Amino acid sequence: MPVKVLIPTPLRPFAEKQECIQFDARTVGEALDLLTGRYGELRKHLYGDDGRLRNFVNVYVNDEDIRSLQKDKTPLKEGDIISIIPSIAGGNFLV
Amino acid sequence: MITDPMLRLNEELVNRIRAHGVECYPHECCGALLGRDAESVREVLDLLPLENRHGASPRNRFTILPDDFRHAEKVARERGLDPVGWYHSHPDHPALPSEFDRAHAWPWYSYVIVSVEQRQPGQVTSWRLAEDRARFMPERMEIAARTRV
Numbered sequence: 001m002p003v004k005v006l007i008p009t010p011l012r013p014f015a016e017k018q019e020c021i022q023f024d025a026r027t028v029g030e031a032l033d034l035l036t037g038r039y040g041e042l043r044k045h046l047y048g049d050d051g052r053l054r055n056f057v058n059v060y061v062n063d064e065d066i067r068s069l070q071k072d073k074t075p076l077k078e079g080d081i082i083s084i085i086p087s088i089a090g091g092n093f094l095v
Numbered sequence: 096m097i098t099d100p101m102l103r104l105n106e107e108l109v110n111r112i113r114a115h116g117v118e119c120y121p122h123e124c125c126g127a128l129l130g131r132d133a134e135s136v137r138e139v140l141d142l143l144p145l146e147n148r149h150g151a152s153p154r155n156r157f158t159i160l161p162d163d164f165r166h167a168e169k170v171a172r173e174r175g176l177d178p179v180g181w182y183h184s185h186p187d188h189p190a191l192p193s194e195f196d197r198a199h200a201w202p203w204y205s206y207v208i209v210s211v212e213q214r215q216p217g218q219v220t221s222w223r224l225a226e227d228r229a230r231f232m233p234e235r236m237e238i239a240a241r242t243r244v
Binding site: 012044060089090 | 125158159
């Protein structure tokens with residue numbers, strides 16, 4: 001079903017500068033697969049070497065974090081809006 | 096890809112970043128850089144200090160959570176600006192990005208770091224993540240004198 005994916009500013013250069021892209025997808029995982037299938041450069045910024053979403057990448061369906069739903073298996077309905085929301089993190093040399 | 100990025104901001108904003116670093120010492124401060132981006136020059140026109148949400152280790156880590164991120168976007172929009180980057184302090188450490196900074200960085204944004212040594216503000220630097228995520232590239236800073244009104 002048609003859903004929209006909102007691309008945050010720092011990732012737009014890797015997605016032809018688009019703010020919003022429409023896909024036909026049944027789950028969040030499927031929508032993100034379609035997104036990174038079309039724009040392969042996005043993959044390394046969204047996923048770590050283990051293939052999982054990086055911990056500072058947050059994905060929301062409408063206003064809900066998919067970590068509190070069914071993660072990448074979260075089902076979608078027509079008109080849902082998927083947002084990729086950054087966390088910003090860092091720190092100095094001490095571990 | 097921009098090969099020689101530059102960040103323009105005025106002295107007052109730099110001093111506010113330094114003051115925030117001192118205020119939060121020995122914890123790390125953090126905040127949003129609000130401004131406008133053009134192909135060759137990125138200009139910071141305002142700041143939005145944010146709370147460091149890293150509860151476990153705020154002396155050497157900072158975290159800006161999604162709700163604060165969205166708040167920063169909203170405030171920026173209201174001021175006719177965009178979040179163009181983020182700043183944080185390194186208490187008792189140089190203003191150089193750490194491996195932890197690099198691993199958690201987003202592309203495109205400017206990352207400004209202020210060193211705070213024993214509560215005294217020190218060097219301020221700016222960095223951008225390389226598109227392959229392999230390293231941070233130094234970003235030239237052009238610091239204009241404070242505009243008097």
